Amino acid sequence: MAGHSKWSKVKHIKGPLDQKRGQLFSKLAKEITVAAKMGGGDPGGNPRLRSAILAARAQSMPNDNIDRAIKRGTGAEGTEASNIEESVYEAYAPGGVALIVEVATDNRNRTAADLRLILTKNHGNLASPGAVSYMFHRKGRVTVPTTTIQEERLFDLVIEAGGEEMAREDEHYIITTAPDQLYAVAETLKNKGVQADSQKLTFVPETQVTVTDPTVATQVVRLIEALDDSDDVQHVHTNFAPTEEALAQLSA
Numbered sequence: 034m035a036g037h038s039k040w041s042k043v044k045h046i047k048g049p050l051d052q053k054r055g056q057l058f059s060k061l062a063k064e065i066t067v068a069a070k071m072g073g074g075d076p077g078g079n080p081r082l083r084s085a086i087l088a089a090r091a092q093s094m095p096n097d098n099i100d101r102a103i104k105r106g107t108g109a110e111g112t113e114a115s116n117i118e119e120s121v122y123e124a125y126a127p128g129g130v131a132l133i134v135e136v137a138t139d140n141r142n143r144t145a146a147d148l149r150l151i152l153t154k155n156h157g158n159l160a161s162p163g164a165v166s167y168m169f170h171r172k173g174r175v176t177v178p179t180t181t182i183q184e185e186r187l188f189d190l191v192i193e194a195g196g197e198e199m200a201r202e203d204e205h206y207i208i209t210t211a212p213d214q215l216y217a218v219a220e221t222l223k224n225k226g227v228q229a230d231s232q233k234l235t236f237v238p239e240t241q242v243t244v245t246d247p248t249v250a251t252q253v254v255r256l257i258e259a260l261d262d263s264d265d266v267q268h269v270h271t272n273f274a275p276t277e278e279a280l281a282q283l284s285a
Contacts, residue, residue: 060267061089062102063137067117069106080216084232091230119267122148123165127156127252128244130273131165133236138265147263155256168272169236172197173215175208175222176231182206187227194221205230209237238272247282250275254283 065085072079076086082103089099116139124132138144145159152158177187179201191199191208196218198209210218212234219232244250253273260269275283 056262056264057092058089058094058098059264061085061092061094062098063117064267065089065099065102066106067119067137069103070117071106074103074107074109080220084216084219087229088231088233120144121166123160123162124148124152125158125160125165126256126271126273128242128246128249130242130244130253130271131160131168131238132157132257132260133165133169133270134260134266135268135270136263136265137267144263144265147265148260151259151263152256155259156252157256166236168240169238169270171212172235172237173210173212173218174231174233174235174237175210175215175219175229177206177208177222177227177229179204179206181228190222190225190227191218194218194225235268236270238270241272241274244273244275244279247279250279250283 065082068079068082068085072081074082076083086099089102117137118139118141120136120138120141122134122136122145124134126132134148136144136148149159175196184201184206187206188199194217195214196208196210200207200209208218208222215232215234219229222229244253253271253275257269257271257273260266
């Protein structure tokens with residue numbers, strides 16, 4: 034399917050975008066805080082918060098960190114969360130590669146300036162609203178380790194739960210849902226004994242941009258890494274599809 038590009042292989046080669054553990058915990062905590070702010074601190078009644086906690090635990094984030102992030106979101110531990118806003122920026126990387134950058138920030142002006150600087154330094158540029166987003170579909174995404182269930186059994190459960198598509202990507206099954214059905218599908222699968230290790234909303238590219246030049250491919254990867262290193266950036270989505278030859282250069 035169109036959404037499963039070769040970028041996943043690049044991430045495997047480069048590591049999880051070389052994030053330091055502390056930085057990763059900071060981003061996970063911010064998502065928990067925003068989820069708690071938006072829907073309350075009870076994960077039983079807040080599907081987004083449940084998903085954020087699941088992602089944090091999958092990265093071995095300490096429970097104390099999770100609890101503090103929830104309290105910040107509900108206002109039980111300061112009021113800083115009230116200033117955090119979510120925004121989506123659209124951009125172009127070298128080679129005409131499209132980017133959607135999701136941020137959570139307490140200062141939009143600072144974040145916009147930081148993103149412009151990162152893009153300029155790495156041969157990219159910000160795009161006007163709508164210039165890139167039409168190339169992507171908003172979807173729900175659930176990942177299930179292939180070692181936990183047989184493919185045919187999971188496929189039947191996905192259809193029963195209301196999922197749209199299922200694909201295999203390395204050591205995971207990737208289940209795609211309508212955006213408003215993500216948490217319902219994930220909950221149904223959980224009740225059927227399916228052990229998902231992540232569930233989140235994402236942007237799936239309708240088409241991919243093939244990059245054959247190893248130099249351009251390297252520039253794209255460096256730009257995405259630089260964006261992801263920004264404290265305010267939560268997720269970077271792309272339609273980047275390097276050729277096997279370009280991938281070989283990246284992994285060399």
